[in-house]
Amino acid sequence: MSEMIYVGVDLGGTAIKVGICDREGRLLHTYGGPTESDKGVHVVIDNIEKYVRHIVEQSPYSWDQVAGVGAGVAGFTNVREGIIVLAPNIGFQDVPIRELLESRFAKPVKIDNDANVAALGEAWSGAGRGIENCVCYTLGTGVGGGIIINGKIYQGFSGMAGEFGHMAVVPDLEAIQCGCGKMGCVETVSSATGIIRMAKDAVERGDRTTLSTVDNIAAKEVFDAAKAGDEVAARIVNRAAFYLAKSMAAVGAVLNPEVFIVGGGVSNAGDILFNEVREVYAKYTPEPLQRGVSILPAQLGNDAGIVGAAGLLLRS
Amino acid sequence: MSEMIYVGVDLGGTAIKVGICDREGRLLHTYGGPTESDKGVHVVIDNIEKYVRHIVEQSPYSWDQVAGVGAGVAGFTNVREGIIVLAPNIGFQDVPIRELLESRFAKPVKIDNDANVAALGEAWSGAGRGIENCVCYTLGTGVGGGIIINGKIYQGFSGMAGEFGHMAVVPDLEAIQCGCGKMGCVETVSSATGIIRMAKDAVERGDRTTLSTVDNIAAKEVFDAAKAGDEVAARIVNRAAFYLAKSMAAVGAVLNPEVFIVGGGVSNAGDILFNEVREVYAKYTPEPLQRGVSILPAQLGNDAGIVGAAGLLLRS
Numbered sequence: 001m002s003e004m005i006y007v008g009v010d011l012g013g014t015a016i017k018v019g020i021c022d023r024e025g026r027l028l029h030t031y032g033g034p035t036e037s038d039k040g041v042h043v044v045i046d047n048i049e050k051y052v053r054h055i056v057e058q059s060p061y062s063w064d065q066v067a068g069v070g071a072g073v074a075g076f077t078n079v080r081e082g083i084i085v086l087a088p089n090i091g092f093q094d095v096p097i098r099e100l101l102e103s104r105f106a107k108p109v110k111i112d113n114d115a116n117v118a119a120l121g122e123a124w125s126g127a128g129r130g131i132e133n134c135v136c137y138t139l140g141t142g143v144g145g146g147i148i149i150n151g152k153i154y155q156g157f158s159g160m161a162g163e164f165g166h167m168a169v170v171p172d173l174e175a176i177q178c179g180c181g182k183m184g185c186v187e188t189v190s191s192a193t194g195i196i197r198m199a200k201d202a203v204e205r206g207d208r209t210t211l212s213t214v215d216n217i218a219a220k221e222v223f224d225a226a227k228a229g230d231e232v233a234a235r236i237v238n239r240a241a242f243y244l245a246k247s248m249a250a251v252g253a254v255l256n257p258e259v260f261i262v263g264g265g266v267s268n269a270g271d272i273l274f275n276e277v278r279e280v281y282a283k284y285t286p287e288p289l290q291r292g293v294s295i296l297p298a299q300l301g302n303d304a305g306i307v308g309a310a311g312l313l314l315r316s
Numbered sequence: 317m318s319e320m321i322y323v324g325v326d327l328g329g330t331a332i333k334v335g336i337c338d339r340e341g342r343l344l345h346t347y348g349g350p351t352e353s354d355k356g357v358h359v360v361i362d363n364i365e366k367y368v369r370h371i372v373e374q375s376p377y378s379w380d381q382v383a384g385v386g387a388g389v390a391g392f393t394n395v396r397e398g399i400i401v402l403a404p405n406i407g408f409q410d411v412p413i414r415e416l417l418e419s420r421f422a423k424p425v426k427i428d429n430d431a432n433v434a435a436l437g438e439a440w441s442g443a444g445r446g447i448e449n450c451v452c453y454t455l456g457t458g459v460g461g462g463i464i465i466n467g468k469i470y471q472g473f474s475g476m477a478g479e480f481g482h483m484a485v486v487p488d489l490e491a492i493q494c495g496c497g498k499m500g501c502v503e504t505v506s507s508a509t510g511i512i513r514m515a516k517d518a519v520e521r522g523d524r525t526t527l528s529t530v531d532n533i534a535a536k537e538v539f540d541a542a543k544a545g546d547e548v549a550a551r552i553v554n555r556a557a558f559y560l561a562k563s564m565a566a567v568g569a570v571l572n573p574e575v576f577i578v579g580g581g582v583s584n585a586g587d588i589l590f591n592e593v594r595e596v597y598a599k600y601t602p603e604p605l606q607r608g609v610s611i612l613p614a615q616l617g618n619d620a621g622i623v624g625a626a627g628l629l630l631r632s
Contacts, residue, residue, distance in 0.1 A: 133473050147570070149465065156572025157449050160605050163569040168562065168600040171487040180602040246484065250566045253479040254463070256472025284484040286496040289476050 005061050007052055008310030009071040010114075011044075013037060013089030018051045019306035020059055023314070025125030027300075027307050031055040037090045044090065045097070049104045068108035069101060070312030072117030072305045079112050079159055079316070110312035114138075114305055115162065116153045118263060118298075119146025120315055121308030126299040127261045134259040135251055136298070137164055137244070139266035142179070143187040147255065152315050165191070167247045190244040192219040192266050198236045207232045223269040240266070241273050245280030252285050252293065263298025270297070321377050323368055324626030325387040326430075327360075329353055329405030334367045335622035336375055339630070341441030343616075343623050347371040353406045360406065361413075365420045384424035385417060386628030388433030388621045395428050395475055395632070426628035430454075430621055431478065432469045434579060434614075435462025436631055437624030442615040443577045450575040451567055452614070453480055453560070455582035458495070459503040463571065468631045481507070483563045506560040508535040508582050514552045523548045539585040556582070557589050561596030568601050568609065579614025586613075 003023065010017040017032040033051055036043050048071070056063055075087025082098025084090075101109040112120075119136030128134040132151055138144040143165030147154040154161050165187035166180050175184030188194050199217045202209055209232035210225050211217060225233035248260055260281075267273065278295050300307055319339065326333040333348040349367055352359050364387070372379055391403025398414025400406075417425040428436075435452030444450040448467055454460040459481030463470040470477050481503035482496050491500030504510050515533045518525055525548035526541050527533060541549035564576055576597075583589065594611050616623055 149470070154465070154571075157574035158572060158604075158608060161570065161572040163572070163602070163605060166602050166605070167566045167569045169566075182600055182602055184600075247566075250483045250485075250563070251570055253483045254477065254567055254570050255470075256474060256477040256479070258473035284498060284500075286479070286482050286494075286498055288474075289479060289482070292474060 004067040005065050006067050006310035006313045007069045008306040009048055010305035011071055011073045016047055016051055017306055018055050021307055021310035025307055027303055029055055029059050041095055045100050066107055068313040069105055070110045070309035072114045072309040074114045077111055077113045082111055110316055112312055115144030116146040117308035118304040119148055120153050120311045121300055121304035122261045122298050123148040124311040125307055127296045128259050131259050133257045135257045136261040139264035141193055143191045164247055169243045169246045186243055186247045190240045195219040195222050195240050202232050219266055227272055237272055238276055241276035242280050245277040248281050249284035252289055260295045261298050267297055320383040321381050322383050322626035322629045323385045324622040325364055326621035327387055327389045332363055332367055333622055334371050337623055337626035341623055343619055345371055345375050357411055361416050382423055384629040385421055386426045386625040388430045388625040390430045393427055393429045398427055426632055428628055431460030432462040433624035434620040435464055436469050436627045437616055437620035438577045438614050439464040440627040441623055443612045444575050447575050449573045451573045452577040455580035457509055459507045480563055485559045485562045502559055502563045506556045511535040511538050511556050518548050535582055543588055553588055554592055557592035558596050561593040564597050565600035568605055576611045577614050583613055
């Protein structure tokens with residue numbers, strides 16, 4: 001038997017993506033298919049097994065070389081017990097997925113939530129490669145976060161460390177309510193949802209802007225309009241960047257990470273977002289805490305979830 | 317040879333306090349004397365040696381039972397190299413204190429800054445006893461912080477983790493500049509210095525308050541006045557508590573600690589401070605992140621520094 005391989009599973013509401021990584025976190029092969037979450041837990045587990053067995057069979061590796069299977073899930077997970085506590089998109093509640101998959105594969109199985117797994121993927125073989133202490137923001141529908149300390153995911157007391165999206169950074173007078181029930185969370189302004197909301201508000205109140213289709217604005221359009229010189233769009237982008245960066249300044253003072261990695265759809269905005277974020281971060285961070293610290297775009301894109309899931313076998 | 321003992325040194329600008337702890341962090345004996353920092357590095361080191369040897373000689377333990385000596389210092393420390401980088405109160409700059417003390421004692425020596433050491437003391441045998449993940453705020457002249465993860469001090473990338481006092485929580489329009497050069501830090505409102513400044517401002521602008529002696533207001537007077545029904549003083553206390561709690565809500569979302577420990581002179585205010593802090597913390601923290609999490613007063617008072625310093629031998 002030669003080198004070991006690590007299988008990662010990205011379990012989403014519509015699709016399951018699987019991949020094979022080597023010991024250094026290089027993603028060697030990928031495969032995937034529908035989740036079929038409407039057909040119930042056992043069909044979803046069947047599908048995971050099918051895709052995993054398929055990708056190994058089609059690869060140059062034997063089943064004996066599989067060190068284990070890691071899975072990242074969009075939802076609340078109990079990492080220690082290996083249970084998906086609640087994953088509304090997949091229709092899972094209290095599913096002992098580790099036990100179910102271990103009995104199928106007869107291999108070690110590890111699970112974690114998607115934000116932690118994406119952070120681990122980036123830390124292991126993306127923008128944080130070689131870095132022991134980093135944090136990762138994922139700016140999508142919400143704002144997710146993950147913390148890597150000494151190369152491993154940091155869970156906190158009840159597995160909820162890294163909830164950067166729910167830091168209350170917007171002052172009360174400007175704050176709106178977040179999905180979590182609290183006011184002024186980062187997620188209300190720096191997620192795609194937050195950006196779209198601000199754009200709709202601007203259009204509805206008649207601001208002078210090139211943004212116009214109230215029903216179908218996407219975050220990308222707001223960034224494109226800002227790049228093209230639309231001042232209303234630019235103000236929205238700046239606001240998203242400002243509160244993101246304020247939360248990062250707070251995270252920096254707490255954790256003093258070497259690298260902040262920012263991924264997710266919103267991060268594709270590029271310089272228009274990152275320049276503002278770096279400026280505001282520097283404005284609110286004492287100079288000694290800035291030294292040697294970088295804010296970098298994620299590198300693995302949608303693969304971060306598969307790679308990080310595979311990494312759970314080595315790094316948790 | 318029977319049980320080992322752990323010697324802690326609290327190196328301050330005017331006094332050096334030393335103590336002997338057992339393996340469980342119980343403080344068995346204390347001793348101390350002047351720092352004599354005006355006489356230079358070698359006299360200070362002589363004094364540390366003198367007090368440490370004295371306390372061990374006067375105790376029922378032999379020198380062979382000393383497992384090592386830990387020291388906490390008010391200043392910037394390079395923990396890995398064992399160097400005091402800058403301690404203005406002691407007049408130390410780039411002093412290789414670990415090497416100096418190891419050659420005097422022929423025992424292992426560990427150092428760290430006072431905020432980290434106080435956090436470790438409280439975690440080891442104070443309010444955080446038995447807790448693996450906790451954070452500690454020290455509200456004194458400034459606002460210091462320390463993070464304990466898996467029972468040990470978490471240092472961060474460049475040894476600056478836990479700088480809770482420099483989280484920018486005060487909105488720009490109300491913010492003043494902090495000693496660190498940035499605007500709106502927790503330290504500007506929640507430290508004794510911040511509370512005294514707000515009291516002086518109130519007196520100077522002629523607010524209706526029982527606070528009157530502009531030159532010599534102490535934080536304790538502000539708390540006493542607030543307890544006695546002075547509304548201006550109550551507003552100052554609430555403001556100090558509000559921004560402290562906002563920073564704690566952010567720390568909670570990042571680290572998800574089991575316990576927040578609040579020590580230092582300002583924490584002696586008691587319920588008038590803690591009740592407001594708990595209320596504001598709950599206001600800005602999503603419910604799942606509140607579950608099982610406590611905000612507790614420190615228990616060791618001024619001894620936290622000695623105990624934590626001794627703890628460096630076992631917990632770093």
